[in-house]
Amino acid sequence: MHINSKGEVSDDQGTKLGYISKEDIVFNNQGQKLGFIKNGKVYDAEGNSLGKAKKDGRYYNNDGVFILSTKTIGDKCEILDPEGHKKGTVHKNYKLHACATHCFFLEKEMKKEEDK
Template identity: 40%
Template sequence: MKTIHVKNILLLIILMIPTVLLAQANYKQPFNIAKDGMITDAAGTTIGSVTKENIVKDHKGHKIAFVDGEGSLIDAHTNKKMGRMGKDGKTYYNANGEIYLTVKDKGETCEIYDASGKKIGDVHSSYKGMACGLHCFENGLDANMQKKPVSAAAYVCPMHPEITGKEGDSCSKCHMKLVKK
């Protein structure tokens, strides 16, 4: 079960990388997905995050994509498939079925390579299943969104404190309205 979760996380993160590379000329490589799930560019600017629940969020904490139970990266707004993880857990494919990224284990971190073999980033081993999530940023965020979040989520679910968000959001597990911390 844990292996599937890790693979799903890695898939999401990896599929996000081309989005960042193609849509935002100002992004500098390499990308980094830290142990806490924060995604940063080469300058250390936070551009988003990934969660243990296989959700990709932008720098404002808004859900932009997720990995489903079959290992496919799904756009949260359109529900369209953006790619999928290979059965080996180290190869990722775009929506057309073409090899998109590969991941190589390097101890506590993993290196992310594009289809041509060029290193494009690093991901903490606990989030290697979400490396595909970088695809989301390449397909939607623009350069003026490259700002650090003002603060981590200020609202939490009373029943599930690990679920955070902004005012007006509700819990993804029990659908209760989030309350201020």
């Protein structure tokens, strides 16, 4: 999972999955609103809270469970799971958006792997 400097979200093969608008709204490739970020909190398209992104790049779900973090390396940040495994990269301008990427794209990808 990767977010470039334009806010475009792609998978590890480079396939574009969606994008993040300048208004912090997350869309899929079909232009469907998946959710948004407001005041460091992540919401789905209906406005239901999904979790909170902390300024240090750590993301917690609604139950306070640590889900992922980011580690800055130059102008990019690595997206890391709780065990420190790399799950992707995000441009530093979209550091807080790594949590939204996880909610709307990475979780679905991880579920597909579990279903195999």
